[in-house]
Amino acid sequence: MKNYIKLFNFELGRFLKFYLILIAITIVSQITGVIVSSRSYLSDANEFIYVNQGSMESFLEQYGQMSMHNITRTLWFLGPIALCVVTLLIYIFFIWYRDWFGKNTFIYRLLMLPTARMNVYLAKASTIFLMVLGLISLQLVLIPIEGTILQSMVPVDFRLDMSIQEVIGSFDYFGILVPYSFTQFIIHYGIGFMAVFIVFTAILFERSFRLKGIVLGIVYIAISVVIFISPLLVDAFLVPNYFYAIELFVMEIVVGLLVIAGSIWMSNYLLNRKIRI
Amino acid sequence: MIEVKEITKKFGLKQVLKGVSFTANKGEITCLIGINGVGKTTIMNAIMNLTPINSGEILIDGEKLRKESYEKITFIPDAITMLPQMTIGDAMQFMKDFYKSWNQKRAAELLSFFKLKEDERISNLSKGNTAKVNLLLGLGLDVDYLLMDEPFSGIDIFSREQIADVFTSHLVEDRGVIITTHEINDIEHLIDKVVILDNGVVVKSFNAEGVRENEGKSVVDVMREVYKQ
Numbered sequence: 001m002k003n004y005i006k007l008f009n010f011e012l013g014r015f016l017k018f019y020l021i022l023i024a025i026t027i028v029s030q031i032t033g034v035i036v037s038s039r040s041y042l043s044d045a046n047e048f049i050y051v052n053q054g055s056m057e058s059f060l061e062q063y064g065q066m067s068m069h070n071i072t073r074t075l076w077f078l079g080p081i082a083l084c085v086v087t088l089l090i091y092i093f094f095i096w097y098r099d100w101f102g103k104n105t106f107i108y109r110l111l112m113l114p115t116a117r118m119n120v121y122l123a124k125a126s127t128i129f130l131m132v133l134g135l136i137s138l139q140l141v142l143i144p145i146e147g148t149i150l151q152s153m154v155p156v157d158f159r160l161d162m163s164i165q166e167v168i169g170s171f172d173y174f175g176i177l178v179p180y181s182f183t184q185f186i187i188h189y190g191i192g193f194m195a196v197f198i199v200f201t202a203i204l205f206e207r208s209f210r211l212k213g214i215v216l217g218i219v220y221i222a223i224s225v226v227i228f229i230s231p232l233l234v235d236a237f238l239v240p241n242y243f244y245a246i247e248l249f250v251m252e253i254v255v256g257l258l259v260i261a262g263s264i265w266m267s268n269y270l271l272n273r274k275i276r277i
Numbered sequence: 278m279i280e281v282k283e284i285t286k287k288f289g290l291k292q293v294l295k296g297v298s299f300t301a302n303k304g305e306i307t308c309l310i311g312i313n314g315v316g317k318t319t320i321m322n323a324i325m326n327l328t329p330i331n332s333g334e335i336l337i338d339g340e341k342l343r344k345e346s347y348e349k350i351t352f353i354p355d356a357i358t359m360l361p362q363m364t365i366g367d368a369m370q371f372m373k374d375f376y377k378s379w380n381q382k383r384a385a386e387l388l389s390f391f392k393l394k395e396d397e398r399i400s401n402l403s404k405g406n407t408a409k410v411n412l413l414l415g416l417g418l419d420v421d422y423l424l425m426d427e428p429f430s431g432i433d434i435f436s437r438e439q440i441a442d443v444f445t446s447h448l449v450e451d452r453g454v455i456i457t458t459h460e461i462n463d464i465e466h467l468i469d470k471v472v473i474l475d476n477g478v479v480v481k482s483f484n485a486e487g488v489r490e491n492e493g494k495s496v497v498d499v500m501r502e503v504y505k506q
Contacts, residue, residue: 006374014360102361109358111327113375114347208329277327 007123033076284333311474317457366395384417405436
């Protein structure tokens with residue numbers, strides 16, 4: 001356990017600089033987005049009311065009230081989220097491959113540590129999970145701050161104040177990243193973390209068997225996906241609408257846990273018996 | 278004692294090792310010699326469980342390698358095993374954090390012996406100094422066995438001499454060392470046992486001192502004879 005924590009801390013440290021840059025980009029871009037969007041809205045309002053002599057009511061009728069709903073659709077807001085998602089997706093692969101390539105082959109050291117090799121795997125997985133959850137938490141903290149900035153810039157008659165839930169609920173894709181309920185959290189992040197374990201195992205297949213491993217990795221991913229959706233397939237094709245939604249949900253959780261356990265077991269086997277430098 | 282028993286290894290269709298067997302004792306320097314591509318590094322990796330073998334067995338003091346074994350056997354590959362952004366001090370701290378057998382006093386002694394500085398970044402080191410840091414990180418551990426892959430490869434003559442000096446010092450005393458090299462001249466006088474590999478098999482294994490005294494031949498002479506056949 002002590003070595004796992006040390007490795008986890010070490011892995012976090014290796015990505016910390018980039019991670020802080022991602023956080024900084026997200027904060028700066030989203031807050032800039034709030035300021036730019038609010039100023040643009042106010043500028044439109046000024047022009048409409050003072051230059052064109054329009055009424056406030058007709059402006060609001062034409063432009064609508066300013067809210068976080070408008071902000072979450074801007075590139076300022078979505079751009080850094082997309083950047084974080086893409087970076088972390090790439091990092092799932094990079095976290096392994098960087099140790100093999102280059103002239104400093106750190107994988108030698110990692111595999112020769114006097115600790116279970118599984119600790120290396122779990123430390124890398126935990127790093128990904130913590131970074132994902134960290135960015136989500138950042139977003140949850142940022143939304144009310146951005147709301148406050150919006151409130152300070154746009155007069156109350158021109159804006160619609162929204163709670164975090166309303167902001168999240170107003171945009172479908174955002175709801176995937178920031179679940180609306182605990183059940184959704186379990187589903188979205190359970191699937192996400194399971195996918196990380198499966199991809200890690202596929203990477204270890206490739207690192208163990210090289211070219212042949214790519215095929216094995218793809219087959220492994222396909223099998224895992226089929227196993228995971230098997231309750232849904234059974235419900236759709238073998239016994240249509242036989243199960244209640246809650247039964248399917250429980251079955252998915254059990255199958256998901258089995259897939260994760262299978263991935264961890266397979267990775268442990270590959271790391272101890274098949275891995276190659 | 279490290280016992281390598283009839284190990285075989287195939288990479289795709291290529292049979293790299295075809296039943297290699299040898300032993301390496303504690304307190305002795307065993308040298309695996311062979312031209313490039315005969316499987317020397319593969320043997321080292323196999324001993325450290327860094328590459329799986331197809332058949333055969335490798336025992337360290339009568340036991341198969343376990344995670345705890347890395348406290349008593351270490352491997353120094355010809356590439357540095359630390360991150361380029363680390364300083365030498367960071368690398369030493371890393372070793373101290375993870376290995377109970379890390380001997381800080383000896384590491385400090387080696388640091389001064391090699392005239393290295395703790396705050397030097399690994400990415401800025403010359404090839405010679407990289408080899409020295411590799412050696413420092415290996416010898417800084419209180420291990421019984423030390424495996425070294427091509428320690429003299431591509432480094433300047435002064436660094437070679439310094440590294441060769443380590444082998445005659447108390448820093449290596451009582452340890453079992455396995456070295457792979459095709460540049461035998463620098464360490465010929467230090468070697469106790471020689472294992473010559475060719476085409477995936479051990480073609481000759483002998484006691485270096487015995488050959489020198491009884492046959493009046495150097496290791497290089499024997500090597501020439503083997504490869505001429």
